[in-house]
Amino acid sequence: MRTIAISGYKAHELGIFDQKHKGIYYIKKAIENRLRTLVEEGVEWVIISGQLGVELWAAEVVIALKAEYPQVQLAVLTPFLQQEERWQDATKQYYQEILNQADFVDSITKRAYDNPAQLRQKNEFIIAKADALLLLYDEDKPGSPTYYLDIAKKRQANEDFPIFFITPTDLDLLVQEEQHEHVDSEWDV
Incomplete structure (x- = not known):
């Protein structure tokens, strides 16, 4: 296995509306833990489509891991040209910073958005x-990742195609571990 796609929910599907939300730290940490093992x-x-939310947070993780694993590369394959066109300026800037650090960037349909089939x-x-x-x-909360999952399951039915999950339980355990470590470190004083 040399190439992995990473996706998940859009930020708003998770109730996350700004980059300072504490949940992002745990999502990125969970992605990092899984990605380290896979690398x-x-x-x-690592392939993403540049979707706001889990995909761009995964991109941040990949970019950070490059210091330790220079062989890992990031590809951003957008569904259409100018997907960020209607985003707020701060979000566009954040997105552009990710694209600037990616190893490969391209649009799949080579035209601006014109219909949902592009997704x-x-x-x-x-x-x-x-x-x-x-x-x-x-x-229990299907949302946009279901579309990726359905296609992946079809492929998995015909060939070896691993699907790895980060679940709410994984995130809860990570939060508990971090809180436990924080409490332990306070006692080490």
Whole structure:
């Protein structure tokens, strides 16, 4: 497995409306923990579509991991040209900073948004290019990651295509671990 797609919820689906939300730290930490293991097992490329939320937080993790794992590379394959066109200026700037640090950036349909089929094509294309999928997902709250998951499951039915999940339980455990470590460190004084 050399290439993994990473996706999950859009920020607003998680109730996250600014980059200072404390939940982002835990989501990025969970992605980092999974990604470290995958990179040590041979993953060289991480593919995202540049969607706001989990995908861009995953991009931040990949960029940070490059210091330790220079072989890991980030590809941003947007569904259409100028996907950020209607975003707020601060969000556009954040997105552009990610794109500037990516190793490969391209748009799948090579035209601006004109119909929802471009989003389905993006999901199909990215799943076809990846060797596995890492998805932040809650079965009780389907949302946008379901589209990736459905395509990945179809591929998995016909061939070896691992699907890795980060679940709400994983995030809860991470929060508990971090809080436990914080309490322990206070006693080490």
